[in-house]
Amino acid sequence: MCPSTLRSPWSVTTRNPYVLVILQSEVERLLAERAAEIGGRLRRGAEVAGLTQDETGVTVELADGSHVRAGYLVGCDGGRSTVRGLAGIGFPGTSATMTALLGDVELTEPPADGIFQERREHGSFSVMSWGPDWYRVLTNEFDHVAGRDEPMTLEILRKSLLKIAGTDFGMHSPRWLSRHGDAARQADRYRVGRVLLAGDAAHIHFPAGGQGLNTGVQDAVNLGWKLAAVVRGQAPDLLLDTYHAERHPVAARVLHNTRAQTALWRVDDHTSALREVLGDLIGIDEVRLRLAGMITATDLRYPMEGTDDFLGRRMPDLDLGHGRxxxxxxxxxxxxxxxxxxxxxxxxxxxxxxxxxxxxxxxxxxxxxxxxxxxxxxxxxxxxxxxxxxxxxxxxxxxxxxxxxxxxxxxxxxxxxx
Ligand SMILES: Cc1cc2nc3c(=O)[nH]c(=O)nc-3n(C[C@H](O)[C@H](O)[C@H](O)COP(=O)(O)OP(=O)(O)OC[C@H]3O[C@@H](n4cnc5c(N)ncnc54)[C@H](O)[C@@H]3O)c2cc1C
Structure with missing residues (x-):
C-alpha cells in the first residue's frame, strides 16, 4: 500500500505503511531483552503442570513439583495451552481442512523471481527468497489433513513439492521445517477469576497475513497496563473484564479473515473465479484500505461509551512539533x-x-x-x-x-x- 492511500489520520493509523519482515526469533530476542531491562525474570524450562486459585491469588504447580504463588496468572503457553485446559476454558472453532508444509532451505535451482507463487492441480506452493542462499518453501495440500503428531521431514516436503510443483528446486540443507493446518479456534473466555489467556493460548488460525504473533502481542499490550493498575491496587479488578470485551472480538475477526484467505488458496475453478473477482476489487483504493486496516489491525476500535468516532481507536502517531x-x-x-x-x-x-x-x-x-x-x-x-x-x-x-x-x-x- 502506498502512503498516498492514507487519507485520514484515523483510518490506517500508521506512518509506516509497508510490510516489515522480521524473524520471529529476532522479535522474541528483543522482547526478552526488554523484559530483562525493566526487571523481568525469565525462567526457562519451568513447565506448568497444575494450578489452583483462591480469593487472593493463584498457585502454580511446576512439573518438578515446586510451586509458584502470584496474584494473577497469564497463560501465554501456546495453542495447546495447559493453563487454558487447567482453567476449564473451552476452545471452540473449526478443525483443519488442509495441510501446509514449510521449509527454510537452500536451493540449487531457485525460481528466477524473488517471490514465486502458483496454484496447480494438486495444491498451491510458494518460494520466497529469504536471504542470501536461503529460501522459504511452502506447500498447501487440500486433499490431505495431517495428524497432529505426524513427523515432518525434508523428504515429506520434497514429496509434496514434487506432487504440486513438479520440481523440488534442488532443495537441501533445511534450517527449519514445520507443518501447520487451518484449524481456527478461540478461547470462549479470556479470563476466569485470576487466570487470563493471551496469544496462541487464546486463539489459533492459519498464519495468513502474518497476524498471529501480532495479535498476541497486542493482547499483551492491552492487558499489561490494566493488570499493573489492578496489582498496584489503584484500579478495581473489574478493569480486567475489559480485556475479554476488547480483545475477544479482535481475534474472532482474525479467525474469520484467515478462514477466508485459506479458502482463496483452493485450486478448483470456482475459487479461481472468486480470486479474479476479488483481484479486480482490490484494485479499488477504498477496498485496499479496508483490507489493510483489517489485516494490520490498525482500524481497531474498542467499544467505548460515547458517540465520537475517535473513541476506542488507536491514536495516530502525529508530529507534535517537539516529538511524536x-x-x-x-x-x-x-x-x-x-x-x-x-x-x-x-x-x-x-x-x-x-x-x-x-x-x-x-x-x-x-x-x-x-x-x-x-x-x-x-x-x-x-x-x-x-x-x-x-x-x-x-x-x-x-x-x-x-x-x-x-x-x-x-x-x-x-x-x-x-
Ligand atoms: C509458519 C508460520 C508462520 C507464521 N508467521 C507469522 C507472521 O508472519 N506474523 C505473525 O504475527 N505471526 C505469525 N505466525 C504465528 C506466530 O508464530 C504465533 O502466533 C506465535 O508464535 C504465538 O506466540 P505465543 O507466545 O502465544 O505462543 P508460542 O509461540 O506457541 O509460545 C508458547 C510458549 O509456551 C511454552 N509452554 C507450552 N506449554 C507450557 C507449559 N505447560 N508450561 C510452561 N510453558 C509452556 C512453550 O514452550 C513456548 O515457549 C506464524 C506461525 C506459523 C506456524
Missing part, C-alpha cells in the same frame, strides 16, 4: 493531550498525576486530527476526546480517568498485599 505521540507512550502511562489550551486541565488531572502525563501540544499543520483534548490510554487507544472547537466536559474527563486508571488519589498497594 507514540514517543509520549514509551513510559506506559496514560497521556492527556491538551491541543486547545482552554480550561485548566491540570487541576482536574492532579488527582491522577501519578498515572497520567498532561502534555500541551500543537499538532503540525495539516494533521487533520480534529480534536481539542485527547485522553490516550497506555496502550495507545483513545479513551476520551473533545472535538475541535468544543470546550472539554471536565466531568466526563474525570469519569474517563476513573474508568481507566482508577479513582483519583488512589494509594499504591504495599508490595506483598493482595
Amino acid at each position: 505521540v507514540h514517543e509520549l507512550l514509551h513510559r506506559a502511562r496514560a497521556v492527556l493531550l491538551d491541543l486547545g489550551g482552554l480550561p485548566p486541565l491540570d487541576a482536574v488531572v492532579s488527582g491522577w498525576a501519578d498515572r497520567v502525563d498532561l502534555v500541551p501540544a500543537r499538532p503540525a499543520e495539516g494533521s487533520g486530527l480534529g480534536a481539542n483534548t485527547v485522553l490516550i490510554r497506555p496502550d495507545g487507544h483513545v479513551a476520551w476526546v473533545t472535538p475541535a472547537g468544543e470546550r472539554p466536559d471536565l466531568d466526563a474527563l474525570r469519569t474517563a480517568l476513573t474508568t481507566w486508571l482508577g479513582p483519583a488519589h488512589a494509594p499504591l498497594r504495599a508490595h506483598g498485599d493482595r
Whole structure:
C-alpha cells in the first residue's frame, strides 16, 4: 500500500505503511531483552503442570513439583495451552481442512523471481527468497489433513513439492521445517477469576497475513497496563473484564479473515473465479484500505461509551512539533493531550498525576486530527476526546480517568498485599 492511500489520520493509523519482515526469533530476542531491562525474570524450562486459585491469588504447580504463588496468572503457553485446559476454558472453532508444509532451505535451482507463487492441480506452493542462499518453501495440500503428531521431514516436503510443483528446486540443507493446518479456534473466555489467556493460548488460525504473533502481542499490550493498575491496587479488578470485551472480538475477526484467505488458496475453478473477482476489487483504493486496516489491525476500535468516532481507536502517531505521540507512550502511562489550551486541565488531572502525563501540544499543520483534548490510554487507544472547537466536559474527563486508571488519589498497594 502506498502512503498516498492514507487519507485520514484515523483510518490506517500508521506512518509506516509497508510490510516489515522480521524473524520471529529476532522479535522474541528483543522482547526478552526488554523484559530483562525493566526487571523481568525469565525462567526457562519451568513447565506448568497444575494450578489452583483462591480469593487472593493463584498457585502454580511446576512439573518438578515446586510451586509458584502470584496474584494473577497469564497463560501465554501456546495453542495447546495447559493453563487454558487447567482453567476449564473451552476452545471452540473449526478443525483443519488442509495441510501446509514449510521449509527454510537452500536451493540449487531457485525460481528466477524473488517471490514465486502458483496454484496447480494438486495444491498451491510458494518460494520466497529469504536471504542470501536461503529460501522459504511452502506447500498447501487440500486433499490431505495431517495428524497432529505426524513427523515432518525434508523428504515429506520434497514429496509434496514434487506432487504440486513438479520440481523440488534442488532443495537441501533445511534450517527449519514445520507443518501447520487451518484449524481456527478461540478461547470462549479470556479470563476466569485470576487466570487470563493471551496469544496462541487464546486463539489459533492459519498464519495468513502474518497476524498471529501480532495479535498476541497486542493482547499483551492491552492487558499489561490494566493488570499493573489492578496489582498496584489503584484500579478495581473489574478493569480486567475489559480485556475479554476488547480483545475477544479482535481475534474472532482474525479467525474469520484467515478462514477466508485459506479458502482463496483452493485450486478448483470456482475459487479461481472468486480470486479474479476479488483481484479486480482490490484494485479499488477504498477496498485496499479496508483490507489493510483489517489485516494490520490498525482500524481497531474498542467499544467505548460515547458517540465520537475517535473513541476506542488507536491514536495516530502525529508530529507534535517537539516529538511524536507514540514517543509520549514509551513510559506506559496514560497521556492527556491538551491541543486547545482552554480550561485548566491540570487541576482536574492532579488527582491522577501519578498515572497520567498532561502534555500541551500543537499538532503540525495539516494533521487533520480534529480534536481539542485527547485522553490516550497506555496502550495507545483513545479513551476520551473533545472535538475541535468544543470546550472539554471536565466531568466526563474525570469519569474517563476513573474508568481507566482508577479513582483519583488512589494509594499504591504495599508490595506483598493482595
Ligand atoms: C509458519 C508460520 C508462520 C507464521 N508467521 C507469522 C507472521 O508472519 N506474523 C505473525 O504475527 N505471526 C505469525 N505466525 C504465528 C506466530 O508464530 C504465533 O502466533 C506465535 O508464535 C504465538 O506466540 P505465543 O507466545 O502465544 O505462543 P508460542 O509461540 O506457541 O509460545 C508458547 C510458549 O509456551 C511454552 N509452554 C507450552 N506449554 C507450557 C507449559 N505447560 N508450561 C510452561 N510453558 C509452556 C512453550 O514452550 C513456548 O515457549 C506464524 C506461525 C506459523 C506456524
